[in-house]
Amino acid sequence: MRKAFPPEDLARDSRFARVDRMDQIADPRAASGQGGGRPNQRLTPDRADSADAARSLMHGIFVGEIQALEGAGRTCWDFETGTDGAPFALKLDMARQCWDEARHCEISVKLSEHMGTEIGEFGESAFLYQAACNPDPVLRLTGVNRALEGLAIDVFNTMKEFGSISADPVLEFCEDWMLADEVTHVKMGSDWLRKLTEDDPERRANALEFQRVVDKLFSFGGFRGEDDESPVILARRFRELAGFGTDEIDEIAAISAEARDEAKAHRASLAAQG
Amino acid sequence: MADIDVVPTEFRNVEFTADQIRGVVARLLVEAGLVDHPGIGSVRIEVDESTPLSKVVTQSLEPLVICAQSGALEDRRRTRHFGGDEAADALGRAVFAAADRLDPTFDGPAFDADVGVAHAVAWDCHVVGRMARLGHRPQRQRRLYSFELRHGFSDATVAAFDRLWSAERLTWAEIVAISDDARSVVGAA
Amino acid sequence: MADPHAPRPAFAPWDRRELPGSFTVEESARRAGNYKWIEMRLFEALGGWIATVPELDVKMRLGTHCYHHAWHAELWHKRLPELREMNPERLAVPPNEQMERFVEALTEPEAADLTIEKLVGVYRVLIPHKIAAYTYHLNNTSTITDAPTIRSLKFILHDEMDDWRDGEMILQSLIETPDDVRRAAERQVELETILVAAGGICGPGTLGGPTSDEQQPHQEVSA
Ligand SMILES: [Fe+2]
Numbered sequence: 001m002r003k004a005f006p007p008e009d010l011a012r013d014s015r016f017a018r019v020d021r022m023d024q025i026a027d028p029r030a031a032s033g034q035g036g037g038r039p040n041q042r043l044t045p046d047r048a049d050s051a052d053a054a055r056s057l058m059h060g061i062f063v064g065e066i067q068a069l070e071g072a073g074r075t076c077w078d079f080e081t082g083t084d085g086a087p088f089a090l091k092l093d094m095a096r097q098c099w100d101e102a103r104h105c106e107i108s109v110k111l112s113e114h115m116g117t118e119i120g121e122f123g124e125s126a127f128l129y130q131a132a133c134n135p136d137p138v139l140r141l142t143g144v145n146r147a148l149e150g151l152a153i154d155v156f157n158t159m160k161e162f163g164s165i166s167a168d169p170v171l172e173f174c175e176d177w178m179l180a181d182e183v184t185h186v187k188m189g190s191d192w193l194r195k196l197t198e199d200d201p202e203r204r205a206n207a208l209e210f211q212r213v214v215d216k217l218f219s220f221g222g223f224r225g226e227d228d229e230s231p232v233i234l235a236r237r238f239r240e241l242a243g244f245g246t247d248e249i250d251e252i253a254a255i256s257a258e259a260r261d262e263a264k265a266h267r268a269s270l271a272a273q274g
Numbered sequence: 275m276a277d278i279d280v281v282p283t284e285f286r287n288v289e290f291t292a293d294q295i296r297g298v299v300a301r302l303l304v305e306a307g308l309v310d311h312p313g314i315g316s317v318r319i320e321v322d323e324s325t326p327l328s329k330v331v332t333q334s335l336e337p338l339v340i341c342a343q344s345g346a347l348e349d350r351r352r353t354r355h356f357g358g359d360e361a362a363d364a365l366g367r368a369v370f371a372a373a374d375r376l377d378p379t380f381d382g383p384a385f386d387a388d389v390g391v392a393h394a395v396a397w398d399c400h401v402v403g404r405m406a407r408l409g410h411r412p413q414r415q416r417r418l419y420s421f422e423l424r425h426g427f428s429d430a431t432v433a434a435f436d437r438l439w440s441a442e443r444l445t446w447a448e449i450v451a452i453s454d455d456a457r458s459v460v461g462a463a
Numbered sequence: 464m465a466d467p468h469a470p471r472p473a474f475a476p477w478d479r480r481e482l483p484g485s486f487t488v489e490e491s492a493r494r495a496g497n498y499k500w501i502e503m504r505l506f507e508a509l510g511g512w513i514a515t516v517p518e519l520d521v522k523m524r525l526g527t528h529c530y531h532h533a534w535h536a537e538l539w540h541k542r543l544p545e546l547r548e549m550n551p552e553r554l555a556v557p558p559n560e561q562m563e564r565f566v567e568a569l570t571e572p573e574a575a576d577l578t579i580e581k582l583v584g585v586y587r588v589l590i591p592h593k594i595a596a597y598t599y600h601l602n603n604t605s606t607i608t609d610a611p612t613i614r615s616l617k618f619i620l621h622d623e624m625d626d627w628r629d630g631e632m633i634l635q636s637l638i639e640t641p642d643d644v645r646r647a648a649e650r651q652v653e654l655e656t657i658l659v660a661a662g663g664i665c666g667p668g669t670l671g672g673p674t675s676d677e678q679q680p681h682q683e684v685s686a
Pocket residue numbers: 065068100101104152178182
């Protein structure tokens with residue numbers, strides 16, 4: 001088995017279909033016409049399309065959990081213990097995360113059944129796993145455990161609220177449990193970043209820069225933010241529990257707003273050309 | 275057989291063909307009993323390919339004009355590609371609802387009346403249950419979830435959904451009554 | 464109520480624990496080091512394979528089992544200093560080169576259509592050998608002096624038995640044709656041969672008899 005496993009080789013059964021993120025970005029419908037692209041809108045039960053929007057988001061979470069499981073597993077395998085900066089205790093944390101993510105996959109399958117979503121009903125893009133391919137364990141953990149798992153906190157908190165408002169006991173219960181695990185995973189990332197870069201400010205700066213890049217990518221042009229247009233809300237309280245400082249949360253909010261404004265400007269310029 | 279016009283005839287933003295859409299609608303018209311209906315005349319399907327959203331609106335009954343945003347006819351697994359199941363589901367709900375409205379015994383709401391979202395979802399469940407028995411992709415649980423979201427999560431809601439799903443023909447008044455009863459049970463709880 | 468000041472035997476009549484055991488402190492530490500090494504190799508491999516298996520249920524099981532073996536490695540890691548090995552890395556080694564060869568062969572398959580080969584290595588070769596080695600240790604160590612090892616062994620064996628059953632059932636559900644049967648059997652022969660040459664997961668003496676660095680079997684320490 002190789003030491004680095006590329007996203008395009010992730011093994012799936014025949015139900016799953018891979019979509020290329022670039023195809024989605026290049027979709028001419030995202031920019032042209034009066035309708036414009038998919039609007040950013042808070043996920044609330046009073047939206048006419050809320051059931052299908054929640055199902056689609058839940059399927060995205062499900063494949064995200066599979067990729068998080070695969071990513072944590074690869075961190076167990078890809079790095080020699082100790083010699084190239086992956087301490088024994090870090091690998092134990094990653095193995096623990098494998099178990100948690102495996103449970104999240106199980107929970108997601110059950111939740112999808114509850115919501116009437118078939119496995120593979122929506123396309124899967126592998127770009128979450130891509131962040132788990134960084135060859136430096138510090139950058140990998142910062143990108144995955146602080147940026148992506150941080151996004152998971154925001155998503156689960158949003159879904160939990162959706163379950164609570166719609167009085168869906170299954171959804172609220174599941175999201176609450178997964179949220180607890182994700183806070184633990186983010187904290188792992190924060191702790192390891194601090195520990196492994198204690199005497200190496202340059203490596204810490206690189207890792208935080210990588211986190212910013214991933215955070216921006218995963219703000220999906222305004223997908224996550226603090227305003228009413230954002231489908232997913234930045235979960236400040238849970239991020240604090242996971243070891244984020246207020247300044248760090250403010251920075252993610254700013255990155256998200258920046259991503260949203262850039263996407264708007266991009267759409268406007270394409271519409272003007274088209 | 276009524277003529278089926280698809281607009282546009284050629285697509286630029288999505289990989290759809292007018293024939294694919296025509297094929298789906300032709301089958302639906304037969305299944306909904308509208309194929310020789312004197313009122314509907316020609317059928318027109320207008321696709322808005324400028325947006326990936328998935329709203330479907332019936333603009334007129336006689337003639338039958340259905341406007342669909344391109345996302346409604348798209349394969350959920352392949353961006354910009356035509357999805358046969360998705361199109362049959364989205365257009366089928368419009369065609370069967372049109373058939374209900376054109377049936378005097380259904381005694382449906384006025385065409386321009388504002389049907390509340392809970393009633394609309396209940397009607398959808400009744401339509402999709404019938405379509406499922408005609409061989410369309412059932413996705414029963416998907417419809418149940420959508421119904422529960424509007425009527426509450428309870429055993430009574432599931433029972434109400436089953437009545438909508440399995441009935442061969444309900445009147446509008448019966449659909450409204452089932453929906454209202456289900457909501458009142460949860461409201462009382 | 465009985466007189467609280469009346470003398471009672473230190474070992475109650477139903478407490479049958481005995482002092483004798485087959486292992487010295489050093490021998491226990493050597494085995495714990497071998498255990499830690501193989502548990503680490505196993506959890507790393509299971510983690511790496513998650514991305515390579517297309518079967519969703521297998522993917523999720525591997526994730527769960529990966530943690531079990533990591534936790535076992537942690538238990539041995541913590542036990543080593545208690546056995547006077549202050550540098551746990553020193554003893555976290557394979558017993559011999561054949562054992563290293565075994566792990567290389569075990570972790571070699573990567574392709575998505577080799578799930579049977581991956582699982583046979585773990586659930587029909589390695590885990591049965593681990594269960595055997597752990598059971599031998601459990602049944603032969605001093606129930607009084609080595610109680611902490613026994614406690615770990617019992618937790619670990621509980622996991623190993625559950626995981627072995629999980630893996631075996633998955634394998635039985637994957638093996639459908641005579642060709643699958645042949646693949647599974649050939650893989651088992653291939654790996655079992657190397658593991659037998661290694662003498663088991665602790666090398667010669669894994670299940671008793673002389674160890675690699677001694678000619679004589681262990682003398683039992685008698686009370
Ligand atoms: Fe997760």
